[in-house]
Amino acid sequence: xxxxxxxxxxxxxxxxxxxxxxxxxxxxxxxxxxxxxxxxxxxxxxxxxxxxxxxxxxxxxxxxxxxxxxxxxxxxxxxxxxxxxxxxxxxxxxxxxxxxxxxxxxxxxxxxxxxxxxxxxxxxxxxxxxxxxxxxxxxxxxxxxxxxxxxxxxxxxxxxxxxxxxxxxxxxxxxxxxxxxxxxxxxxxxxxxxxxxxxxxxxxxxxxxxxxxxx
Amino acid sequence: xxxxxxxxxxxxxxxxxxxxxxxxxxxxxxxxxxxxxxxxxxxxxxxxxxxxxxxxxxxxxxxxxxxxxxxxxxxxxxxxxxxxxxxxxxxxxxxxxxxxxxxxxxxxxxxxxxxxxxxxxxxxxxxxxxxxxxxxxxxxxxxxxxxxxxxxxxxxxxxxxxxxxxxxxxxxxxxxxxxxxxxxxxxxxxxxxxxxxxxxxxxxxxxxxxxxxxx
Amino acid sequence: xxxxxxxxxxxxxxxxxxxxxxxxxxxxxxxxxxxxxxxxxxxxxxxxxxxxxxxxxxxxxxxxxxxxxxxxxxxxxxxxxxxxxxxxxxxxxxxxxxxxxxxxxxxxxxxxxxxxxxxxxxxxxxxxxxxxxxxxxxxxxxxxxxxxxxxxxxxxxxxxxxxxxxxxxxxxxxxxxxxxxxxxxxxxxxxxxxxxxxxxxxxxxxxxxxxxxxx
Amino acid sequence: xxxxxxxxxxxxxxxxxxxxxxxxxxxxxxxxxxxxxxxxxxxxxxxxxxxxxxxxxxxxxxxxxxxxxxxxxxxxxxxxxxxxxxxxxxxxxxxxxxxxxxxxxxxxxxxxxxxxxxxxxxxxxxxxxxxxxxxxxxxxxxxxxxxxxxxxxxxxxxxxxxxxxxxxxxxxxxxxxxxxxxxxxxxxxxxxxxxxxxxxxxxxxxxxxxxxxxx
Numbered sequence: 001x002x003x004x005x006x007x008x009x010x011x012x013x014x015x016x017x018x019x020x021x022x023x024x025x026x027x028x029x030x031x032x033x034x035x036x037x038x039x040x041x042x043x044x045x046x047x048x049x050x051x052x053x054x055x056x057x058x059x060x061x062x063x064x065x066x067x068x069x070x071x072x073x074x075x076x077x078x079x080x081x082x083x084x085x086x087x088x089x090x091x092x093x094x095x096x097x098x099x100x101x102x103x104x105x106x107x108x109x110x111x112x113x114x115x116x117x118x119x120x121x122x123x124x125x126x127x128x129x130x131x132x133x134x135x136x137x138x139x140x141x142x143x144x145x146x147x148x149x150x151x152x153x154x155x156x157x158x159x160x161x162x163x164x165x166x167x168x169x170x171x172x173x174x175x176x177x178x179x180x181x182x183x184x185x186x187x188x189x190x191x192x193x194x195x196x197x198x199x200x201x202x203x204x205x206x207x208x209x210x211x212x213x214x215x
Numbered sequence: 216x217x218x219x220x221x222x223x224x225x226x227x228x229x230x231x232x233x234x235x236x237x238x239x240x241x242x243x244x245x246x247x248x249x250x251x252x253x254x255x256x257x258x259x260x261x262x263x264x265x266x267x268x269x270x271x272x273x274x275x276x277x278x279x280x281x282x283x284x285x286x287x288x289x290x291x292x293x294x295x296x297x298x299x300x301x302x303x304x305x306x307x308x309x310x311x312x313x314x315x316x317x318x319x320x321x322x323x324x325x326x327x328x329x330x331x332x333x334x335x336x337x338x339x340x341x342x343x344x345x346x347x348x349x350x351x352x353x354x355x356x357x358x359x360x361x362x363x364x365x366x367x368x369x370x371x372x373x374x375x376x377x378x379x380x381x382x383x384x385x386x387x388x389x390x391x392x393x394x395x396x397x398x399x400x401x402x403x404x405x406x407x408x409x410x411x412x413x414x415x416x417x418x419x420x421x422x423x424x425x426x427x428x429x430x
Numbered sequence: 431x432x433x434x435x436x437x438x439x440x441x442x443x444x445x446x447x448x449x450x451x452x453x454x455x456x457x458x459x460x461x462x463x464x465x466x467x468x469x470x471x472x473x474x475x476x477x478x479x480x481x482x483x484x485x486x487x488x489x490x491x492x493x494x495x496x497x498x499x500x501x502x503x504x505x506x507x508x509x510x511x512x513x514x515x516x517x518x519x520x521x522x523x524x525x526x527x528x529x530x531x532x533x534x535x536x537x538x539x540x541x542x543x544x545x546x547x548x549x550x551x552x553x554x555x556x557x558x559x560x561x562x563x564x565x566x567x568x569x570x571x572x573x574x575x576x577x578x579x580x581x582x583x584x585x586x587x588x589x590x591x592x593x594x595x596x597x598x599x600x601x602x603x604x605x606x607x608x609x610x611x612x613x614x615x616x617x618x619x620x621x622x623x624x625x626x627x628x629x630x631x632x633x634x635x636x637x638x639x640x641x642x643x644x645x
Numbered sequence: 646x647x648x649x650x651x652x653x654x655x656x657x658x659x660x661x662x663x664x665x666x667x668x669x670x671x672x673x674x675x676x677x678x679x680x681x682x683x684x685x686x687x688x689x690x691x692x693x694x695x696x697x698x699x700x701x702x703x704x705x706x707x708x709x710x711x712x713x714x715x716x717x718x719x720x721x722x723x724x725x726x727x728x729x730x731x732x733x734x735x736x737x738x739x740x741x742x743x744x745x746x747x748x749x750x751x752x753x754x755x756x757x758x759x760x761x762x763x764x765x766x767x768x769x770x771x772x773x774x775x776x777x778x779x780x781x782x783x784x785x786x787x788x789x790x791x792x793x794x795x796x797x798x799x800x801x802x803x804x805x806x807x808x809x810x811x812x813x814x815x816x817x818x819x820x821x822x823x824x825x826x827x828x829x830x831x832x833x834x835x836x837x838x839x840x841x842x843x844x845x846x847x848x849x850x851x852x853x854x855x856x857x858x859x860x
Contacts, residue, residue, distance in 0.1 A: 013859070071860035075290070075390070075397040082729050084756055084781075088857030100855055101764075111729055111756035119746075129388030131398055136729075137782035140857030167860055172403050173344030175290070182290040183346055185400035188387050208745055212733030212785030214658070215716035215812055228644070286645035297514050299541055299566075303642030315638055316549075326514055326541035334531075351514075352567035355642030382645055423530055427518030427570030429443070430501035430597055505720070505820070505827040559818030561828055602833050603774030605720070612720040613776055615830035618817050 002035040004197055005062035007053060009069050009142070012044035012094055019168045020068035023189045032197050038062070044094045044142050046087055050104075050149035057153060063161050064200050066116070067150055068193070069143035071135075071167035072174075075182035077125060077192045078135035078167040079118045081211075083147035084111045088140035104148040112151035116164035117206035121196045130192040131184070134211035138165055162200060166193070217250040219412055220277035222268060224284050224357070227259035227309050234383045235283035238404045247412050253277070259309045259357050261302055265319075265364035272368060278376050279415050281331070282365055283408070284358035286350075286382035287389075290397035292340060292407045293350035293382040294333045296426075298362035299326045303355035319363040327366035331379035332421035336411045345407040346399070349426035353380055377415060381408070432465040434627055435492035437483060439499050439572070442474035442524050449598045450498035453619045462627050468492070474524045474572050476517055480534075480579035487583060493591050494630050496546070497580055498623070499573035501565075501597035502604075505612035507555060507622045508565035508597040509548045511641075513578035514541045518570035534578040542581035546594035547636035551626045560622040561614070564641035568595055592630060596623070647680040649842055650707035652698060654714050654787070657689035657739050664813045665713035668834045677842050683707070689739045689787050691732055695749075695794035702798060708806050709845050711761070712795055713838070714788035716780075716812035717819075720827035722770060722837045723780035723812040724763045726856075728793035729756045733785035749793040757796035761809035762851035766841045775837040776829070779856035783810055807845060811838070 008024030011017055021041055030037045040056040042049040057065065071078060085108050087099040118134050125132035138144040147165035154163045168189050175183035223236035236256050245252045255271040257264040272280065286293060300323050302314040333349050340347035353359040362380035369378045383404050390398035438451030457467045470486040472479040487495065501508060515538050517529040548564050555562035568574040577595035584593045598619050605613035653669035656662055666686055675682045685701040687694040702710065716723055730753050732744040763779050770777035783789040792810035799808045813834050820828035 069860065074860070075395075081731075082755070084727050084758075086726075086758070086857075088855060090855045090857050090859055098855065100853055100857075101851070109756075110727070110754055110758060113729075113731070113755060126391045129391050131387055131390045136785060137858070139860040140781060141859040143860055172346055172399070175346045176341045176344050180290075182397035183399070184387070185403050187402065188400050206746070210733060210735045210743065210745055212731075212735050212745075213782065214735060214786040215714065215719070215784040215788055284645065289645070296516075297540070299512050299543075301511075301543070301642075303640060305640045305642050305644055313640065315640055315642075316636070324541075325512070325539055325543060328514075328516070328540060351570060352643065354645040355566060356644040358645055421531070425518060425520045425528070425530055427516075427520050427530075428567070429520055429571040430499065430504070430569040430573055505825075556821045559821050561817055561820045602776055602829070605776045606771045606774050610720075612827035613829070614817070615833050617832065618830050 003060050003062040004032065004035045004037045005040065005056055005060050005065045006037060007040045007042050007067045009042050009044050013091055015174060018070050019171045019189060020070055022171065022186055023168065023193055024068055026190055032194060033201055035201055042146060046093050046097055046099055046142060046145055049142055049146050053146060053150060054153055065150055065161065065163045066166060066197065067146050068166045068168060072170050073181055074167060074169050076131040076133045077189065078133055079121050080114060080135050080138040080147060080165040080167060081118055082111050082113050083138055083144050083151055085109065085148060086140050087145055093142055104145050105152055108152055112148060112155065114164040115154065115162045116200040117203045119207040119209050119211045120203040121199045122211060123207055123209065124195045124199045125192045128195055130188055132192060135167060136213050164200065166196060218275050218277040219247065219250045219252045220255065220271055220275050220280045221252060222255045222257050222282045224257050224259050228306055230389060233285050234386045234404060235285055237386065237401055238383065238408055239283055241405055247409060248416055250416055257361060261308050261312055261314055261357060261360055264357055264361050268361060268365060269368055280365055280376060280378045281381055281412065282361050283381045283383060287385050288396055289382060289384050291346040291348045292404065293348055294336050295329060295350050295353040295362060295380040295382060296333055297326050297328050298353055298359050298366055300324065300363060301355055302360055308357055319360050320367055323367055327363060327370065329379040330369065330377045331415040332418045334422040334424050334426045335418040336414045337426060338422055338424065339410045339414045340407045343410055345403055347407060350382060351428050381411060433490050433492040434462065434465045434467045435470065435486055435490050435495045436467060437470045437472050437497045439472050439474050443521055445604060448500050449601045449619060450500055452601065452616055453598065453623055454498055456620055462624060463631055465631055472576060476523050476527055476529055476572060476575055479572055479576050483576060483580060484583055495580055495591060495593045496627065497576050497595045499597055502600050503611055504597060504599050506561040506563045507619065508563055509551050510544060510565050510568040510577060510595040510597060511548055512541050512543050513568055513574050513581055515539065515578060516570055517575055523572055534575050535582055538582055542578060542585065544594040545584065545592045546630040547633045549637040549639050549641045550633040551629045552641060553637055553639065554625045554629045555622045558625055560618055562622060565597060566643050594630065596626060648705050648707040649677065649680045649682045650685065650701055650705050650710045651682060652685045652687050652712045654687050654689050658736055660819065663715050664816045664834060665715055667816065667831055668813065668838055669713055671835055677839060678846055680846055687791060691738050691742055691744055691787060691790055694787055694791050698791060698795060699798055710795055710806065710808045711811060711842065712791050713811045713813060717815050718826055719812060719814050721776040721778045722834065723778055724766050725759060725780050725783040725792060725810040725812060726763055727756050727758050728783055728789050728796055730754065730793060731785055732790055738787055749790050750797055753797055757793060757800065759809040760799065760807045761845040762848045764852040764854050764856045765848040766844045767856060768852055768854065769840045769844045770837045773840055775833060777837060780812060781858050811841060
């Protein structure tokens with residue numbers, strides 16, 4: 001029996017909800033194809049978020065880990081291509097820490113690429129009418145931190161567990177109180193996530209289609 | 216018994232669906248509070264759209280008319296403030312006509328203001344967590360044409376029927392195939408429209424809150 | 431001898447400069463073709479701005495008046511098509527007044543269209559490689575207020591003076607301190623304004639080209 | 646005597662000019678502080694661009710290399726933080742090649758960080774009123790390819806030559822013919838580049854200020 005671990009973040013930056021957790025917690029106790037889904041909420045804190053993630057990996061020994069986070073201002077579900085080895089926080093995390101230009105993991109490689117089939121995941125969501133895209137940057141805040149820590153961990157584990165990171169837009173109720181931001185309904189995000197999980201579970205070799213950015 | 220007339224447009228500009236009609240047709244035969252809702256699809260054609268609208272007004276004698284259309288690229292439900300007396304088409308309508316700087320109605324006033332309580336409608340949607348805004352321009356294409364024709368007609372009718380125009384974002388399945396566009400789920404639009412109708416039916420005096428644009 | 435009156439605004443909303451005045455004051459004592467240019471700074475105050483404008487019109491009896499203002503967030507020089515008879519201020523003006531849904535001129539028409547050849551002006555700027563566009567809304571703040579007051583005045587004057595309004599982007603030094611805003615160099619704006627003035631002085635009949643917006 | 650090598654690209658994607666070359670070629674034979682500036686145009690071709698760059702490095706033995714490119718759609722001068730080891734072309738390069746998910750350099754590390762003081766460069770430009778920003782992604786096209794190849798080369802050279810990449814917005818004459826794009830005057834870009842070069846020549850330790858992105 002395969003296990004899929006989904007993580008979402010607690011709210012941060014003054015928000016009272018975080019779409020990543022609102023979506024991920026719908027999946028508790030679900031099965032997708034033949035896999036059991038387990039979910040885990042991560043604190044929006046440098047360091048501690050990676051520890052909680054690693055504890056969940058130890059407990060569940062998942063064969064697929066998808067971490068999710070909020071990318072306020074984006075209008076599509078973004079499947080991240082790469083995590084870089086830098087923490088550079090424009091705003092404080094939930095422990096009031098704001099690291100600047102510090103490595104996620106000292107001595108780690110400059111970056112890790114997602115090991116899930118990002119093109120196939122995006123393509124499958126688009127085929128179902130769900131706005132999705134490959135993203136070339138997960139930022140330098142706690143989302144990138146968790147993605148880097150996840151891929152570092154999986155690279156040093158035996159087995160062939162795959163890992164990736166998905167950024168979600170604001171929920172409509174968040175965008176309603178902002179001056180200018182696109183949003184996406186929770187139902188659309190949930191449908192997209194289900195397709196992304198199924199694709200990551202079943203597609204071995206990623207699609208050979210463009211998903212890059214000119215700049 | 217009050218009657219509410221909702222109109223939506225047929226697809227245009229190469230699209231196969233139009234969110235305004237997808238949303239409006241859900242309301243066929245519904246009642247909202249004590250009002251009966253009737254719906255009507257308008258052709259995306261200068262002139263003919265206004266004729267079909269006027270026929271529907273003659274048939275149903277509504278006390279509230281809300282016309283809806285697509286504003287591809289916007290991220291919120293937009294309640295329009297004003298319609299101007301000009302047709303200026305960047306793209307051809309569905310009859311391949313492309314008027315430039317022609318009046319909607321010769322000899323008509325330069326503009327008409329919506330007679331529904333636009334601030335209250337936006338405020339009620341925001342209060343329900345639905346991204347909405349007052350818009351200062353309905354463009355110069357068939358949407359503005361229909362809004363102008365509607366308000367001109369109501370201004371010359373006996374009775375106190377109110378009229379307004381609401382622009383909707385793309386649906387997710389439309390945005391999925393575009394390079395860069397925000398979208399909104401049909402369910403979110405439907406919930407917003409219901410609130411807008413209830414508000415237009417019940418709020419006599421519009422709210423005294425800012426809804427303008429600096430530029 | 432023809433006289434061209436250019437107006438720009440004092441800074442507002444916390445800014446220390448206003449690109450409209452920075453550009454307009456470069457034109458003091460210039461001649462363009464056979465016309466003398468005079469300039470005038472307007473206060474960013476509802477009511478008083480229109481009074482100062484009217485005093486300048488009385489003094490100079492111009493045959494062309496172009497009022498300029500800042501449209502923070504736009505990336506092109508915008509030639510406005512229409513002014514509407516409403517003041518609706520999201521922020522306070524420089525006298526701390528914030529009118530909501532009040533007419534610019536009680537009993538005035540719902541809107542006035544610019545009487546300068548807006549399409550020809552935009553087309554000439556584009557031909558010179560300067561980003562420009564027709565805009566369908568001048569907002570509902572002091573810019574729209576001044577444009578409406580100008581066109582109302584000219585409509586009630588003998589003679590054939592033409593009037594219009596041009597919105598400018600932020601200057602680079604303004605955008606540098608903002609989170610996210612496009613800008614335009616003062617030199618580019620000045621070059622655009624000169625072309626706009628020349629066009630407004632010489633083109634009688636506006637071009638029959640599309641300049642509208644679908645929404 | 647120090648030598649600074651600046652590179653710009655030939656036009657691509659149907660454009661007839663490229664702002665990176667328009668700006669860089671102004672610097673031919675200039676001195677900045679005590680450094681000689683040399684310039685080099687790179688073809689917009691995967692592989693060949695890196696070869697031409699490496700030939701220029703061999704010829705001039707620069708102590709600072711800044712490669713510049715166009716980032717159509719951005720509104721600020723972007724100093725890139727990181728180059729990743731992937732070519733993924735949404736459009737064909739000038740040799741009609743369109744690699745997908747291929748490494749820039751087989752066996753190379755996943756990414757390289759710029760070795761110029763990116764925060765100090767951005768900060769100095771902002772202080773001079775020039776819109777600038779740190780960017781977390783140079784894309785996956787020829788710009789990222791050249792940045793990666795440059796940093797790979799410098800990492801394997803003796804000496805302490807520094808390298809970085811700067812993305813420029815469209816020029817006004819490019820934006821004028823596009824539907825919707827911000828632009829920047831060549832003069833503003835040139836002034837920014839001079840400040841960036843001076844900073845990279847004189848600031849040893851980068852500033853400890855935030856320049857990251859939440860997502």
